[in-house]
Amino acid sequence: MTEPITLPPVGPASARPPAVERDALRDTVLAHLSRAGGVLLTGPAGIGRTAVVSQVVADISARGHRVLRCSPSPAERDSPFLALIDLLSGVGDDTLAALAAHERAVLETTLLRSAPARGADPTGPNGGRDALVLRIAVRKVLARLGAAGPLLLVVDDAQWLDRPTAEILKYVAHRADAGLWVLVTVRTGSTGNDGGLSSGHADGSPGVQELCPRPLRRIRVPPMTAHEIAELLERHDHPCWPRPLVARLHQASGGNPRTALELSSALDERARGGDQDVPDATEPLPVPDSLRRPILVRIDALPARARHTLVVAGAAVRPTVELLRRAGRHEAAADLDTCMRHGLLDVLPGPDHGIVSFLDPLTPMVLRAETPYERLVAAHRALADASDDPVERAHHLARLAAGPDPVVAARLTAAASAARRRGSPRTAARLGRLAAEYTPPGQAHADIARRLTAAEDAIEAADLDFARQLAHEVLGDARRPADRVRAWNVVIDSCGQAMAEIADVFPEAVRDAGGDPGLLAQLHYRMSWREWMVGGSAARAHGHAVRAAGLAARTGDRRTELMALTQQAALELFLGLPQAEATLAAALAAPHDAHAMTHHNGPLYLKHRFHLVRDELGEARAELRTLVYRLRQRGSADSLSQCLIGLAQVEIHRGRCRPALTIARQSLRITEESGLSQGPAWYAVSLAETAGGSLSRALTAAETARRHSEDDDDRLFLPRALHAEGRIRLFSGQYEQAAELLTRTAELETAQGQQDPAARRWHADLAEALAACGAPDEAEAVITLARHQAERLGRPGVLATLDRAAAAVSAAHGELAEAARGLEHAAARLRATGYPLEEARTHLTLGRVRRLLGDEATARAAFAGALRIFTKAGARSWVSMTRAERDRAQDGSACCPEQGSWAEHLTPTERSVVARVAQGATNREIAAGLVVSVKTVEAALTRAYRKLGAKSRVEIARMVMTPGS
Known part of the structure; x- marks a missing residue:
């Protein structure tokens, strides 16, 4: 009973993952313009303002709306009306012909389409009247063009707009009709301002904001990830x-x-x-000359003292005004003020008496390349003496050391520890690597230990390539089993979701471990993950986790024990084993390990999943919010990303679509910037877009998640990606494709050993897809098995969605009254268990069934209930769909005008079969045309006979061919 939602075709262009942030920016611009008004896009040169404009223009043009665009350049700023000529170049003479004669004459003269009349000069001292006529004429032309639909005016790089054109556009903007949309871009300077354009020029010409009708939305184009x-x-x-x-x-x-x-x-x-x-x-x-020259021009314009201060600031790790003073730059405040006026840096307020920030990240690089070596050494020496921060001091000492130095190595090691305590693993990894480089040749054990610690810090920082590089360096030098297994662990942990790529690592690691139980415990924990992600067997993975926990307990390795117990509990939950709760409790018991307690594979993270299967959404959210807060302070990018994915899912369950979309995009940005496996993050984006965004973007995200998981051979996340894509296909009316994807989900999850339907909630969606594409018996089998598992484990939320799926099966059999009763029961259970989006989806289906029964009053009530919940949740696409259904019910138009009332009682598959029967096709021909089995055609036709009250193919043909039947 799911009504289709139209999605744009997905072709080869979707093979590339979308740049979500840019898509969001485009959608923000389009949303504001569609409500009428103006948008001002700002940003420095090269940031991509024009690219965003081109996306918007393409979208507007694809909708059949008119676009007028001009792109002035610096050379055109002093050429009157050149931008106006560019803007109206596509306007035909037939449009101008509608103007009054004197208006047309002035406009054609200005646009250089006719010779000027004697004395006519709208820019001259006597041209006041002609100037007014010109403005009125332009406004009339734009109004005429916008009469048939919205008209978009685009002014790209408005800072170069000539003054007369700007005056005309200001006049038009202040008197704009509702159908006029204006999009203006302006290049901001390196300090982020627009050179005074917002408030107007000194000569009295309008600022860029005045070119836009109200309401105005000013948007900064963000840097790329x-x-x-x-x-x-x-x-x-x-x-x-x-x-x-x-x-x-x-x-x-x-x-x-x-x-x-x-x-x-x-x-x-x-x-x-x-x-x-x-x-x-x-x-x-x-740095190429094209980038270096503008920076050097600014630097060369500085007085000598300010330039010297700038060099010292560029050498500092975290420059502040106070640090520069202590480093001997006594006039630092005045020097920095000079540098600010030259557009080189900014001084931000902060606890350290002003933090110095370079406006262009290339400036310190250019400074270092252009500054004599002796002056750079002097700057590092002054900063080392002035800094009271061990990390900063160690950085400068390393710059001063000429070769291996045990004192410098020790200070770098201490600085790495300080950075680690602060939650800066990336800095710790770099300092640890430097410490190893400055370790004297005779201290091989210290060198290897420092490189391994740096590699583990790099894992925490998600700098996976750097971690692997260090680990392989160690494997080339180390002989001790503990060092080699520790390095192998880094190699394994750095592969992310792509564990299939390192299958040959485990035999070598086990060989290096020998019979050491402590080392084997660490490896069995990782082998558990390999079996679940690559081998596809939760049962075998469980055996490795149990063995890892036991070995770790024997050897006193509490961290490995906790991680293995957590893995064991997660697998027992998935397998539906009764001891799962007790295993999690053991993992949560003291003594704790700080690393395990903040890791996404640790017991605190898993705790929220136990809340979810028990439908305790508030508790799950509280657990994750606390963990996310801790990880934002200090923690790995991987753990933060995974916790955000979990939090987005919880917010979707709770009916908070906008926060879910924001959180999912944050997770994706972290994975992209950190180089982590992206399948899980794209999966979260797909769920969030399905709930509160665009279904077309949701589909692209789901397909991207699936490709990443397939590329990584990640069988743990692949079923989730398939489920996400299958749901979208289900909601869009692509039932055969939905059933295929969801059946594949079921096969993978079942092969892995899933026995708890609350762990992966695909069962109801699969049953609904099967019912919709003409396989109600198969749907009923899915429901029966899942219901048995859910009742055994006590999963009321799952049982409620299965009730809705059972109603879909009843509807597919033509038992509409029974379907309506089942949907009412399912909605009540979903409300009681706290799943608003699922409840609203059930009300929407109930409205459709009630309408088929001819009960328009209760149908409208059901649609109204769904709309109220979807609106509160911020489920945008669902709101639009529900409004359309409600309005259709209010109009009393229960029949499809193209196909007649007979079509309303049938599923899409049944409609397709009936239409072909009416054309005289045989069951076998219909099956070939629809790419389904003959059995599916026969079943669909049987249900259609029952629903339509027909007894023969002749009667069906008569119904289809008779208008209004």
Whole structure:
């Protein structure tokens, strides 16, 4: 009984994951414009303002609306009306012909379409009357163009707009009709302002804000994420740089796409010239002249003292005004003020008496390249003496050391520990690696220990390539079993969801462990994950987890014991084993381990899943919010991302769609920037978009999640991605595809051993899809098995959704009254268990069934109940669909005008079969045409006979061919 939602076709273009943040920006612009008014897009040169405008223009044009666009340049600013000529270049003479004669004459003259009349000059000293006529004429032309539908005016790079055109557009904006939309972009300076354009020019010409009708929405185009930069480079056919290098390009460019492209081109040019392909992490990136010159112009314009202060600030890790004073720059405040006026930096308020922030991340790089070595050494020495922070001091001492130095190595090790305590594992990893480099040759054990600790810090920071590099370095040097297994563990942990890629690691690691129970405990824990993710067997994974927990307990390794117990409890929950609660309680019992208690595979995270299967949504949310708060303070990017994924799912269950969408996008941004496996995050985005966003974006996200999971051979997340995609296909009326995807979900989950339907709630969706595509008996079998499991374990939320699925089966059999009773019961149970979106979805289906029964009053009541819940939840696409259903019921139009009332009583599959029967097709021909089995056709036809009261194919043909029947 699910009504289809129209989705745009998904073709090859969807193979590339969308840049969610840019899509959201485009949607924000479109949403504001659709309510009438103006949008002002701001951002520095190269940030992508024009790209966003092009997306908006393409979308508006695809809807059949008119777009007028101009893109002024610096050379055109002093040329009167040049932008207006550009803007109206596509307006035909037939439109101008509707103007009064004097209005048309002035406008055609201004647009250079006719020779000017004697004395006519709307910009001259006597042209006041002509100027007014011109404004009125332009307004009339735009009103005429907008009469047939919305008209979008685009002014790209409005800071170069000539004054006469700006005056006309200001006049139009202040008198704009509802159908006029205006989109303006302006380039902001390096300080983030627009050079005074917002409030107008000194010469009295209007500012860019005055070009937009009210209400005005000002939007800053954000920098690109690291993932978006990687996609940008790929689209422009740049080399496939390693992920750490892409991260450096992103950081150096500040997320500015144009800057990133130029830096990448400089790298490529250097590689083609014969230099090394990839610079070492300590080697600066080459900065091309096109980027270096503007910075040098600003630096060279500084007085000598201010430039010296700028050099010291560029050498600092975290420069502040007070630190620079202590480093001997006694006039730091005045010098920094000079640098601010030259657009080089900003001083932000902060607890350290002003934090210095470079406006262009390339400035410190250019400074280092242009400053004599002796002056840089002096700056590092002054900062080392002035800093009271161990991390900063160690950084400068390392810059001063000429070679291996045990004192410097020890200080770097201590600084790494300090960074780790602060929750900065990335800094700790870099300092740990430096400590190993400065360790004297005779201290091999300390060198290996420091590299391994740095590798483990890199895992926490999600710097996985760096972690693997360090681990393989250690494996090349280490001989002790403990060191080698520790390195193997880093290799395993760094693979993320793609454990299939390291199948050959485990035999070598076990061989290195020998018979050491402590080392074997760590490996059996990881083998448990491999069996579940790659082997697809929860039962075998459970055996490894039990063994790991036992070995760890024997050897006193509490961290491994807690992680293994958590894994054991998760598997017992999945397998529906009664001891799951007791195992989790053992994992939560003291003594605790700080790492395990904040890890996404630790007992605190798993605790929220136990709340979820018991329908304790408030408790699950509280657990995750506390954990997310702790992880934001200090914790790994991987754990934070996974906790945000869980929190987004909980918010969806609770009917809080907008927060869920925000949280899911945060998780995706973290995985993209950290280089983590992206399948789980795209899965969360898909769920959130399905609930509160766009179903077309939800489908793209689900397909992306599936591809990532398939590429990683991740059988743990693949069924979830398939479920997400299957639900969207179900909601869009693509029942055969939905059933196929959801059946695959069921096969994978069942093969893994799932026995608790609350752990992965796909059962009701599969049954509804099967019922909708003409397989009610198969749907009933799914419901029966899941109901037995849910009743055994006490899962009322699952039982409620199964009640709705059972009603869909009744409807498929033509038993509409029974279906209505079942839906009412399901809605009540869903309300009691606290699942508002599922309750609203049930009310929506109930309204459709009641309408089929001819009970319009109760149908409208059901639609109203669904609409109230969806609106409160912020479920945008569902609100639109429900309003359409409600309005249709209010109009009393229960029949489909194209197909007649007979179609209303049938499912889409049954309608297709009946239509082909009316054309004289045989059952076998129908099956071939619909790509289904003959049995499915026969079953659909039998149900159609019963619903329509027909006794023969002739009667069916008469019903179809008779209008209004």
